[in-house]
Amino acid sequence: MASPTSPHQPSPIFHTMPTLSFVSLLLSSPIKTIHRNPLCHPTGFPTLHYPARASLTTPSPSTPSPSTPSSPPSPYPTSEKLHSPSKTALYDVLVIGAGPAGLSLSSALGERQLTVACADPQLHAPWPNHYGVWEDEFQKVGLADCATARYDKTTIYAGHNKIVLDRPYIRVDRVKLKQRFVDRCNHARVTMIPARVTDVDHRSRQWSLVHLDDQDLTIRARVVIDCTGHALQFTNASGKNGYQQPWAQAAYGVEAVVNGHPFETDEMLLMDFRDDHAIGDMRAASDRRPTFLYVFPSGERRGFFEETSVIAPTAVSFEELKKRLERRLEHSGIVIERVIEEEFSLIPMGGSLPRRGRVVGFGGAAGLVHPATGYMVGRTVKLAEQLAETIGRGLEEIGEDEDVERVAQMGWDVTWNVGMLRQRDFLKFGAELLGTLGMRESCAFFDAFFKLPEDLWIRFLGYELDSGGVRGMFALWFFAIADNEIRIRLLRGIVEIGGWRLIRSVLPEWMSGWQGE
Structure with a gap:
């Protein structure tokens, strides 16, 4: 589930499924935060903010324990100094959006001695999403200390069998994480512009004219990078073979003080598919469109509780998710005494x-969102360094007078080269297969998934099945340990869902060819 780059950002899936993107929000009183009134993308999806349950260093001794209740986010501290934008200046790069993607990329670009501006009307607003990430992923990018809680173990219930993963998970301190990136931007002298970009005019081969809503301010930039989230304000969603509607992960959650709960405070509950609470009409709905519980315990009487639909062709409504969560908590004897924050994620x-x-x-x-889990933040932060290096090298190579289109294409090659496209084909097959499964089959799917060798399921969740051979090994191993019903669904799915895209995803790149998306 993800976070805002501008007014757009997401929440996680596999909440490890991270809760990636929580819909557009309004911060109300300090006691309760309600995210509502989403702006809509032409496809019908709300503009999103991206969350992460994804990825960064070894926690410092001061990292809060999971038993320490986290406080509601404080007002986001403004930077001490904003470098004023100039109408006459020509920036090397303009980044649109100040979510995790926008700020991590802006700071990485600035650290490479490029002149950088970052524009976002919500520049000083706190990120609204609850991020959860695997600790080792955040360790890789040096951010594991940005945590309000650390859990030594991560648990899953695929049915009534408890699966314990010896892989620590952290709850991200979203205020500290944003401040960390803002500090890096300030140190790199990135110009921070608290305004909305309204239009990008490519009137020159060497630069673009960017219009902002702040007193008709316009600036010039050689390269423009859109980090505004899934709303696709400045990029075009039409693929080579026509537009394909995305499927959706939806979640509803509350941060609350409760009378007590049955969850271990040193364990992060990643997925709980137990559905004894589903009786009557809810039973058929639960069997048809499975959902699971996701919990960050914060002591004996506080936690973040979220009901999540992994993936579906059309999103499970927030009303339905809220009803299921309330029924689930009631069945477990959990009484909400005070709601601190309410969250909607799509x-x-x-x-x-x-x-x-x-x-x-x-x-x-x-x-960049993981097509099967919703993870994005960890991968995005890692890619920011690579993209910044590529943009910087490209601008140096072309000099001041050549067409910047070449640099833009170099940037796209960082995120969507042939290898990444083939891996996406493979992960997308898994996602669309999962979206067709009922409750019993979903439990069987995840029971088999987490029985895979740890290296394989970690690489799947981390978008790191980075060769056809590794993807082929994953597929064969999963098929071997899955039950017969899942095997039958896999075989049918190869024909009905995967087709050539799935077949080429396990071939060497030189055999799979380009053939676009």
């Missing part, structure tokens, strides 16, 4: 990738 999954144009997409605007 994440587009799969679908068409943006068209490679002169505006480079990054984060949600590049379709």
